[in-house]
Amino acid sequence: MNAYNDDDFADMIREETGFEWEDIKDNLHGYPAAVLVDIMTELGLFVNKQLAQEIAKRDDAVFYLRKLIQDGKHWRRSRSGDGWSPIHVIHILPLIRNKAAFELLLDIIRYHEDDLNDWLTEDVPGLLVAFGEEVIEPLKEFAEDETLEAFARSTATESLGTLGIKFPQHQNEIKQHLIKLLKTTGDGTFAGIVAGGLASFHDPSVMPEIHKAFEEGRIDDPFVDEDELEDVINGVFADLDADNFKRNTYPLQI
Numbered sequence: 595m596n597a598y599n600d601d602d603f604a605d606m607i608r609e610e611t612g613f614e615w616e617d618i619k620d621n622l623h624g625y626p627a628a629v630l631v632d633i634m635t636e637l638g639l640f641v642n643k644q645l646a647q648e649i650a651k652r653d654d655a656v657f658y659l660r661k662l663i664q665d666g667k668h669w670r671r672s673r674s675g676d677g678w679s680p681i682h683v684i685h686i687l688p689l690i691r692n693k694a695a696f697e698l699l700l701d702i703i704r705y706h707e708d709d710l711n712d713w714l715t716e717d718v719p720g721l722l723v724a725f726g727e728e729v730i731e732p733l734k735e736f737a738e739d740e741t742l743e744a745f746a747r748s749t750a751t752e753s754l755g756t757l758g759i760k761f762p763q764h765q766n767e768i769k770q771h772l773i774k775l776l777k778t779t780g781d782g783t784f785a786g787i788v789a790g791g792l793a794s795f796h797d798p799s800v801m802p803e804i805h806k807a808f809e810e811g812r813i814d815d816p817f818v819d820e821d822e823l824e825d826v827i828n829g830v831f832a833d834l835d836a837d838n839f840k841r842n843t844y845p846l847q848i
């Protein structure tokens with residue numbers, strides 16, 4: 595959805611879907627949300643920025659996007675939308691950027707973690723960040739939910755880390771929240787993820803908490819190494835950190 599401009603997509607839409615974009619685009623502004631969402635579904639992978647933005651303008655867009663998400667056929671390959679419609683939905687919701695859109699995105703993370711696959715860890719944290727500092731509190735609540743799987747919760751902790759850097763006035767409260775999670779979680783994998791989030795602040799004062807978590811066996815993840823986390827804190831991977839921050843801060847190219 596974000597690699598091509600609308601002119602590029604015109605040929606691709608014609609070749610891959612049989613639709614003529616030139617026949618569709620001039621009338622988009624007059625279509626209701628239900629019709630726009632149906633068009634999005636029919637286009638499968640080939641949804642461009644103009645259609646996405648037009649959907650986001652509709653006051654009732656979240657209602658129809660929720661209906662799509664709740665219909666299991668849209669999550670399956672070789673079905674309506676060939677599995678792409680829900681992926682378009684998660685990228686459109688931050689364009690709407692209201693409470694209902696945010697809550698729907700959280701519901702998708704909560705109930706469709708496995709369906710999202712790599713999108714969960716690669717794109718979702720940045721999509722959450724796009725809602726801004728007003729979602730810090732609900733993200734903290736989401737991260738505390740021990741009924742969720744580690745990588746679903748990690749979308750909230752990674753988003754919080756980015757928001758703490760983007761909005762320094764919230765950094766200390768977010769840092770303290772992550773320390774609380776590190777101390778209280780019973781999930782060793784999630785503890786490792788949280789420790790990585792703490793390290794991203796490059797604050798040596800968090801290292802004793804991380805060291806204690808390793809010492810007490812609360813971090814149970816072979817892919818999380820204490821020495822590497824200390825290197826992160828000390829800025830050894832500064833270029834990688836900058837790339838991650840950029841990805842999470844500017845995930846939307848539409």
